Amino acid sequence: MPVLKNIAAIAKGMSITFREMLAPTVVENYPDGPGPLKGAKVQERYRGVHVLQRDENGLEKCVACFLCAAACPSNCIYIEAAENTAEHRVSGAERYAKVYNIDYNRCIFCGYCVEACPTDAITHGHGFEVAAFSASNLVYRKEQMLAPMPAHMGANAVFNQEEVEAGAPAMVAPGE
Amino acid sequence: MADVNITVDGKKVTAPAGTLLIEACKSVGIEVPSFCYYPNLSLQGACRMCLVKIEKMPKLQTACTTVITEGMSVTTDSPEIHQARKGMVELLLGNHPLDCPVCDAGGECELQDMTFAYGAAESKYMEAKEHRDEQQWSPVVYFDRPRCILCYRCVRVCGEGMDVWALGVQNRGVSSIIAPNKEDHLECEECGMCIDICPVGALTSGAYRYKTRPWEMKHVGTTCTHCADGCKTTLGVRRSDTGMEIVRGDNRDKSGINGDFLCIKGRYAFDFANHEDRLTQPLIRKDGRLTAASWEEAFQLIGTEFGRICEREGGRAIGVVGSTRTTNEENYLLQKFARVVLGTNNIDHHRTADFPAFAAALSGKPEMTASMRDVYNAPAILLIGNDPTEQHPLLAWQIRNNVRLHRARLYVVNSQSIKLRRQAATFLQIPTGTEAAFAAFLAGDDSALNVTSRDQWLALRERLRSEQNLVVIFGSELRGENIGSLLKFASSIPGAKVVCLADYANSRGAADMGLYPDLLPGYYRIADKSKFHDEWHGIPQTPGLTIPEMIESGASGRLKALYVVGANPIGRLGIDPFAFSQAFVVLQDMFLTETAVMADVVLPAANAYEKSGTFTNTCGDLQILKKAGEVATTKSDFEMIVRIADAMGFDVRKLVPFGRGTPADMGQSRGAQSGEADRHGVWLEAHGLEPKMNPFDPMAILDETQRLVPGYDVSRMNLLAGNDQHTTLSKSGPGALHNPELIVPANNNLFSSGTLGRYSRTLNSVIENSNQQPAEVAAD
Numbered sequence: 017m018p019v020l021k022n023i024a025a026i027a028k029g030m031s032i033t034f035r036e037m038l039a040p041t042v043v044e045n046y047p048d049g050p051g052p053l054k055g056a057k058v059q060e061r062y063r064g065v066h067v068l069q070r071d072e073n074g075l076e077k078c079v080a081c082f083l084c085a086a087a088c089p090s091n092c093i094y095i096e097a098a099e100n101t102a103e104h105r106v107s108g109a110e111r112y113a114k115v116y117n118i119d120y121n122r123c124i125f126c127g128y129c130v131e132a133c134p135t136d137a138i139t140h141g142h143g144f145e146v147a148a149f150s151a152s153n154l155v156y157r158k159e160q161m162l163a164p165m166p167a168h169m170g171a172n173a174v175f176n177q178e179e180v181e182a183g184a185p186a187m188v189a190p191g192e
Numbered sequence: 193m194a195d196v197n198i199t200v201d202g203k204k205v206t207a208p209a210g211t212l213l214i215e216a217c218k219s220v221g222i223e224v225p226s227f228c229y230y231p232n233l234s235l236q237g238a239c240r241m242c243l244v245k246i247e248k249m250p251k252l253q254t255a256c257t258t259v260i261t262e263g264m265s266v267t268t269d270s271p272e273i274h275q276a277r278k279g280m281v282e283l284l285l286g287n288h289p290l291d292c293p294v295c296d297a298g299g300e301c302e303l304q305d306m307t308f309a310y311g312a313a314e315s316k317y318m319e320a321k322e323h324r325d326e327q328q329w330s331p332v333v334y335f336d337r338p339r340c341i342l343c344y345r346c347v348r349v350c351g352e353g354m355d356v357w358a359l360g361v362q363n364r365g366v367s368s369i370i371a372p373n374k375e376d377h378l379e380c381e382e383c384g385m386c387i388d389i390c391p392v393g394a395l396t397s398g399a400y401r402y403k404t405r406p407w408e409m410k411h412v413g414t415t416c417t418h419c420a421d422g423c424k425t426t427l428g429v430r431r432s433d434t435g436m437e438i439v440r441g442d443n444r445d446k447s448g449i450n451g452d453f454l455c456i457k458g459r460y461a462f463d464f465a466n467h468e469d470r471l472t473q474p475l476i477r478k479d480g481r482l483t484a485a486s487w488e489e490a491f492q493l494i495g496t497e498f499g500r501i502c503e504r505e506g507g508r509a510i511g512v513v514g515s516t517r518t519t520n521e522e523n524y525l526l527q528k529f530a531r532v533v534l535g536t537n538n539i540d541h542h543r544t545a546d547f548p549a550f551a552a553a554l555s556g557k558p559e560m561t562a563s564m565r566d567v568y569n570a571p572a573i574l575l576i577g578n579d580p581t582e583q584h585p586l587l588a589w590q591i592r593n594n595v596r597l598h599r600a601r602l603y604v605v606n607s608q609s610i611k612l613r614r615q616a617a618t619f620l621q622i623p624t625g626t627e628a629a630f631a632a633f634l635a636g637d638d639s640a641l642n643v644t645s646r647d648q649w650l651a652l653r654e655r656l657r658s659e660q661n662l663v664v665i666f667g668s669e670l671r672g673e674n675i676g677s678l679l680k681f682a683s684s685i686p687g688a689k690v691v692c693l694a695d696y697a698n699s700r701g702a703a704d705m706g707l708y709p710d711l712l713p714g715y716y717r718i719a720d721k722s723k724f725h726d727e728w729h730g731i732p733q734t735p736g737l738t739i740p741e742m743i744e745s746g747a748s749g750r751l752k753a754l755y756v757v758g759a760n761p762i763g764r765l766g767i768d769p770f771a772f773s774q775a776f777v778v779l780q781d782m783f784l785t786e787t788a789v790m791a792d793v794v795l796p797a798a799n800a801y802e803k804s805g806t807f808t809n810t811c812g813d814l815q816i817l818k819k820a821g822e823v824a825t826t827k828s829d830f831e832m833i834v835r836i837a838d839a840m841g842f843d844v845r846k847l848v849p850f851g852r853g854t855p856a857d858m859g860q861s862r863g864a865q866s867g868e869a870d871r872h873g874v875w876l877e878a879h880g881l882e883p884k885m886n887p888f889d890p891m892a893i894l895d896e897t898q899r900l901v902p903g904y905d906v907s908r909m910n911l912l913a914g915n916d917q918h919t920t921l922s923k924s925g926p927g928a929l930h931n932p933e934l935i936v937p938a939n940n941n942l943f944s945s946g947t948l949g950r951y952s953r954t955l956n957s958v959i960e961n962s963n964q965q966p967a968e969v970a971a972d
Binding site: 079080081082083085086095096097098099109110111134135 | 291292293294298326401402403404405407408
């Protein structure tokens with residue numbers, strides 16, 4: 017009975033269709049999804065825009081050793097080092113990065129910088145929306161990549177309290 | 193000495209008896225690692241890294257303290273030796289902090305290299321490392337105690353090499369630490385040799401620390417722009433917003449005439465280049481005020497003014513002052529500009545030594561000038577006047593180490609008890625101002641002998657007369673005909689050589705290149721017919737004005753314009769600033785100096801670290817300058833001179849021989865008349881050189897100086913490779929005897945360097961620091 021055979025085949029096919037209709041969706045709803053990631057899902061080990069980490073005291077981990085810049089195959093990391101002083105302490109060691117730029121025009125997200133970092137200061141975040149209308153906006157400064165202050169440090173701490181009292185706009189921890 | 197044959201790792205090695213095993217190995221390319229061993233310093237045997245196996249000796253031996261003996265058979269690498277060295281590295285790392293990422297030495301650290309080679313990075317120690325805070329010993333020297341591996345190199349180089357003895361060892365055994373001999377700070381010459389020689393990052397430089405890393409910089413070996421000794425300094429540069437910034441100066445490859453040595457100025461005093469007061473725009477005086485202008489506007493104004501004065505009053509109404517810190521090429525170009533473009537011999541510079549008299553005294557004699565290397569190798573040295581420790585640090589180093597390592601006999605004759613007397617076999621203190629009388633006495637004139645120390649004078653002359661290959665060094669105390677009498681004495685000694693000491697980096701070059709109103713390059717007199725007359729198609733025949741005469745002429749209103757290149761006559765020579773108030777003054781300089789304040793046009797110049805060219809040091813050693821730093825808005829003096837000539841409507845090809853076309857045009861295009869030989873073209877052809885295509889290329893002028901200035905025809909290949917090339921004065925022109933009053937010594941000391949020193953933050957910080965130290969109180 018060829019008719020029955022055909023009906024059985026259609027039923028078999030449609031059963032898959034109906035099963036999948038009721039199953040949870042596989043397609044990601046980016047960029048219309050909820051949350052800060054707008055529906056995007058990122059694997060934990062995804063190599064996105066770099067994050068410069070802080071230590072438990074809120075000091076920058078980066079000691080400006082230049083090893084990331086040396087390891088970088090696309091030569092996109094630019095650093096200027098400076099010395100910490102008692103009054104102006106930025107990192108935990110003697111030296112800190114006064115300027116730390118990554119040029120995302122050039123970065124190939126290979127992760128060599130993260131491998132090279134002796135203090136685990138530079139890590140890959142999950143940011144992937146790097147597109148910009150101007151190439152110069154793709155040179156990220158340190159402030160754009162720094163991790164926020166740890167929660168117990170008070171992410172909303174105002175750093176220029178003295179100036180704020182005199183009427184200046186408040187500067188809070190960058191990075192959030 | 194007899195040669196000794198040994199076998200190292202199966203290789204046959206022959207070396208003179210007395211050679212250390214480590215050096216013998218090095219001579220055949222076998223490197224034995226060491227921390228404490230350093231060539232030409234005393235032996236320490238502290239680090240035990242150079243352990244080698246010598247046949248028939250029961251234990252491993254230190255190669256740095258073992259003298260080779262006949263038939264010795266040595267193994268420099270085996271599992272046993274490797275294990276021993278690995279053990280040493282592990283012990284050294286026992287308390288060495290692993291802060292390589294922040295340590296300044298990271299990337300050029302010998303301990304890092306050894307750890308890589310022998311691999312003892314994992315420590316077996318459980319104990320916490322003992323941390324000590326970093327100490328600042330002086331404005332430029334910092335000490336990080338835990339990093340120190342106690343090789344004692346710094347102690348030895350400071351004491352033996354520099355004769356300063358500012359560093360010592362406190363405590364003994366495991367509690368030994370390196371410490372200053374003066375409480376908590378260094379009382380020293382701040383030369384930074386201890387930092388340079390430190391194999392790890394224990395001693396770091398205050399000027400460079402934590403700024404960058406060695407591999408981030410480009411390293412450019414050039415010649416120092418401070419004193420007249422011409423040390424090679426390697427500048428580490430990195431890009432900055434305005435060009436290339438100099439971050440560090442050091443003695444990286446030790447390939448210059450200075451060997452291991454570099455003083456504070458060569459090492460740290462490059463920072464004037466980055467000073468915030470540096471001029472970056474041409475300034476033109478408008479309504480009595482210097483206001484910023486464009487380069488075109490400035491050149492046009494200068495060209496018009498100079499052209500107008502030349503037309504109306506002739507070149508005699510323009511005075512030109514050259515520099516002792518611009519390159520030979522620029523100096524040559526400047527005097528050619530004055531003589532050919534302006535048509536005047538009114539050209540002079542700040543004279544700090546009487547080179548024309550020196551040339552006059554040497555003329556007709558065989559080659560008698562000593563190079564800086566000769567000073568290190570001479571069996572005997574006579575030093576009259578000057579204080580090399582302060583004014584010629586490299587010369588002092590050469591003398592000291594010649595005495596220490598080669599047992600040279602040093603005779604010092606000085607009116608002050610200078611520091612080099614400590615190395616002297618004979619030190620004769622003479623009354624101030626009697627150096628000339630002493631020179632005459634040496635030459636055989638006993639009329640100067642009516643002094644109290646008569647016997648000493650006679651004894652010294654006897655001893656000197658018995659010397660051979662003596663190197664005679666004299667300061668600016670001897671001038672004019674006194675140099676002649678000294679040379680008369682020197683030429684009576686077989687193999688004697690002479691050094692005349694000047695004060696600035698290219699004082700000798702300025703003199704050799706003819707920045708004199710009566711002398712052409714190579715000390716030819718204006719009045720005599722010389723090759724320059726033919727080459728340049730006419731030079732004004734009457735000698736021009738010296739600087740004092742220019743002042744007089746300016747004050748009386750006869751001098752209508754003054755063109756100053758890289759000099760500060762108002763500040764340095766104490767000239768009345770109103771002398772030139774009537775004249776049109778053009779200045780090329782880096783800073784708003786006393787001269788700039790009264791100038792009508794100020795052009796921001798590049799310094800010697802920012803251009804290429806050559807310098808001649810006080811001994812006559814010609815060395816190359818390589819462009820290291822760059823400040824984008826400045827121009828080199830060379831370019832400015834050419835641009836001014838161009839703005840005056842002069843055919844620049846007659847000034848700088850460039851772009852002559854192809855050799856096929858038979859030299860017709862360079863202005864040579866039909867049938868006349870193009871000497872420059874012929875010379876270039878003969879030396880296999882190409883005509884230069886760029887009017888701002890100093891090499892075009894180097895071609896001309898090598899061709900025309902006697903003594904400068906040195907090996908071009910060696911010169912460009914960065915080797916010092918000694919220029920001789922024996923074939924130069926007859927020189928001249930000038931008024932000795934024209935010589936004004938700069939009297940710079942270790943921490944001052946004319947205008948450059950005033951704008952060097954490091955030098956100023958050292959001076960301030962030494963002023964803050966409480967004065968020494970005599971113990972009673």
